[in-house]
Amino acid sequence: MSADLTTINDLYEKINSDPHELDDPNVAHLVIDHNKVLGQHQVPGLHMDVDELEDGIKAVMRLDDNTVLEKQVHLCFGMYPEKGVQRIIMDVTIGKNAKISLLSHCVFPYAIDVQHIMHGQIRVGEGSEYSYFERHVHSPKGGVKVYPNAKVEIGKRATFRTEFELLRGRVGLIEIDYEATCQAESILEMNTRISGRADDVIKVREIGHLVGEHSKGVLTSKIAVRENARAEVYNELTATAAYARGHVDCSEIVQDNGIVSAIPIVRVEHPKAHITHEAAIGSVDNKQLETLMSRGLSEDDAVELIISGLLSRKKK
Amino acid sequence: MMGVLEVKGLSLTLDGNPILNKLDIDFWDGHVHAVVGPNGAGKSTLAATIMGLSGYRDFEGDIIFKGESIKDLDINERAKRRITLAWQEPARFEGLTIRDFIRSSARDKSVDNLKRTLDEVGLDSDEYLMRAVDKTLSGGERKKVELASILAMEPEVALLDEPDSGIDIESIERIFQAVKVLKDKGTTVIMITHSLAVLNQAEHAFLMCNGTIVDKGVVSKIRSYFEDKCIPCPHKNVPRMAKTGGRV
Ligand SMILES: Nc1ncnc2c1ncn2[C@@H]1O[C@H](COP(=O)(O)OP(=O)(O)O)[C@@H](O)[C@H]1O
Ligand SMILES: [Mg+2]
Numbered sequence: 001m002s003a004d005l006t007t008i009n010d011l012y013e014k015i016n017s018d019p020h021e022l023d024d025p026n027v028a029h030l031v032i033d034h035n036k037v038l039g040q041h042q043v044p045g046l047h048m049d050v051d052e053l054e055d056g057i058k059a060v061m062r063l064d065d066n067t068v069l070e071k072q073v074h075l076c077f078g079m080y081p082e083k084g085v086q087r088i089i090m091d092v093t094i095g096k097n098a099k100i101s102l103l104s105h106c107v108f109p110y111a112i113d114v115q116h117i118m119h120g121q122i123r124v125g126e127g128s129e130y131s132y133f134e135r136h137v138h139s140p141k142g143g144v145k146v147y148p149n150a151k152v153e154i155g156k157r158a159t160f161r162t163e164f165e166l167l168r169g170r171v172g173l174i175e176i177d178y179e180a181t182c183q184a185e186s187i188l189e190m191n192t193r194i195s196g197r198a199d200d201v202i203k204v205r206e207i208g209h210l211v212g213e214h215s216k217g218v219l220t221s222k223i224a225v226r227e228n229a230r231a232e233v234y235n236e237l238t239a240t241a242a243y244a245r246g247h248v249d250c251s252e253i254v255q256d257n258g259i260v261s262a263i264p265i266v267r268v269e270h271p272k273a274h275i276t277h278e279a280a281i282g283s284v285d286n287k288q289l290e291t292l293m294s295r296g297l298s299e300d301d302a303v304e305l306i307i308s309g310l311l312s313r314k315k316k
Numbered sequence: 317m318m319g320v321l322e323v324k325g326l327s328l329t330l331d332g333n334p335i336l337n338k339l340d341i342d343f344w345d346g347h348v349h350a351v352v353g354p355n356g357a358g359k360s361t362l363a364a365t366i367m368g369l370s371g372y373r374d375f376e377g378d379i380i381f382k383g384e385s386i387k388d389l390d391i392n393e394r395a396k397r398r399i400t401l402a403w404q405e406p407a408r409f410e411g412l413t414i415r416d417f418i419r420s421s422a423r424d425k426s427v428d429n430l431k432r433t434l435d436e437v438g439l440d441s442d443e444y445l446m447r448a449v450d451k452t453l454s455g456g457e458r459k460k461v462e463l464a465s466i467l468a469m470e471p472e473v474a475l476l477d478e479p480d481s482g483i484d485i486e487s488i489e490r491i492f493q494a495v496k497v498l499k500d501k502g503t504t505v506i507m508i509t510h511s512l513a514v515l516n517q518a519e520h521a522f523l524m525c526n527g528t529i530v531d532k533g534v535v536s537k538i539r540s541y542f543e544d545k546c547i548p549c550p551h552k553n554v555p556r557m558a559k560t561g562g563r564v
Pocket of ligand 2: 361404477
């Protein structure tokens with residue numbers, strides 16, 4: 001492995017992952033600190049071409065037709081300095097009937113003024129499956145500004161899944177902007193789970209275009225804001241083909257002086273398409289709160305537990 | 317006989333309607349009590365008031381636990397004195413695992429103990445421990461999880477509101493066994509019910525009607541009201557109670 005092992009091990013410890021996973025020859029990985037490639041390993045069928053930029057990297061990733069990667073691909077975008085900009089440009093093309101799952105760790109443990117900008121162009125070929133799990137570890141000071149954006153094209157019968165989750169540290173500013181176009185019989189799932197406090201700002205903009213017949217899309221955002229944190233959630237799902245099915249689900253918990261605005265747009269332009277929308281915004285449910293308090297939890301601990309459940313990942 | 321929890325002259329009005337009327341009741345330490353009465357008698361309201369739920373804090377009278385008034389205490393302060401309530405229709409928690417839910421109330425937080433409480437209410441701990449306390453549980457399963465969390469808490473006083481509602485016939489015995497587990501640990505159990513099967517599990521019972529206690533005594537005496545369909549109360553209707561485990 002051509003890499004600075006101590007840094008990688010350190011990064012992995014920050015996210016409670018096992019660095020030895022990277023020793024497995026079947027696990028592809030790419031480890032970046034600021035604009036330096038610390039480690040890179042490819043597996044048959046997966047091609048990663050990485051260029052170092054002034055302020056980040058550009059990665060072109062290609063998965064051959066019929067390549068099914070059983071092991072999750074690990075990406076790690078870290079930034080150790082307290083200040084700076086990291087720009088990641090990802091250009092991803094997944095061939096036909098292929099399958100890949102990426103686990104992307106974004107680690108900014110000491111950030112005071114760090115910007116992490118991610119531009120993704122993702123094309124998922126016919127019959128393929130692409131899952132992208134993005135896990136963030138931020139500094140407790142909240143000095144991070146994160147701008148993940150992606151344009152996604154989901155081919156016929158293909159599946160695209162993305163999950164964004166902040167594991168530790170403060171949000172700082174997160175501005176997610178994803179847009180996907182879904183061809184016939186394809187599946188789109190976008191999940192966002194973020195908890196903000198202090199003066200954190202969370203902006204989520206997720207858009208799905210169900211243009212193919214029998215395409216399906218689900219946009220889910222679970223967001224909690226406490227203290228003076230703010231969140232703006234914009235979910236747009238449009239269906240223009242027969243039997244397209246969609247669902248937008250926003251659950252937002254607001255405590256203290258937090259503010260949430262949620263704008264769900266559901267638009268149906270075909271009489272045989274169907275989109276539903278569900279939103280619950282407000283303080284934690286009183287019955288939940290009183291149940292936990294009747295078992296001896298303080299109000300704060302009860303709120304904490306309810307939010308942790310709401311933001312937790314579903315078991316796969 | 318030592319009274320551990322005593323309610324004195326409790327009157328409560330909800331939305332301008334008198335729901336509890338000068339109600340007196342006292343529960344003996346370590347006993348299994350039943351509070352029976354027809355739908356709308358005010359049984360759940362009494363439980364909510366003893367627990368101190370919001371909306372049930374403004375009343376006349378007093379609630380005395382071990383000689384001290386608890387009426388100004390918040391819910392969790394009452395719970396710290398080990399008084400708790402199992403809801404008739406328990407809340408659902410999205411994403412919260414049964415393990416974390418039970419652990420939050422448990423005195424002994426070891427996984428072995430959490431599993432034991434699940435087994436005690438008849439839920440296979442291997443199957444259920446990591447499931448969520450959400451809408452994927454049936455009503456009966458959710459009730460059992462509620463009871464498991466009460467068992468784990470090892471309370472001094474457990475109010476169980478309709479402990480058999482939503483529970484299938486085969487599981488009812490498990491619920492009753494769990495009540496025995498509570499009793500064996502010295503918990504004062506207060507079962508709120510309008511089912512004869514639950515009443516039969518008690519050692520002592522109160523008959524409630526129209527927001528007040530109209531009789532009390534041994535179970536056989538209170539049971540006779542089920543048979544006679546006659547309740548000595550000022551209620552305008554004659555409430556009828558279920559003969560078996562069924563509902564009115
Ligand atoms: N929040 C409320 N506002 C007004 N009336 C209520 C409220 N909650 C319950 N009640 C009424 O109080 C009475 C007693 O209800 P409840 O305590 O639930 O009875 P039980 O549990 O014995 O069936 C019923 O007539 C019910 O309609
Ligand atoms: Mg009731």
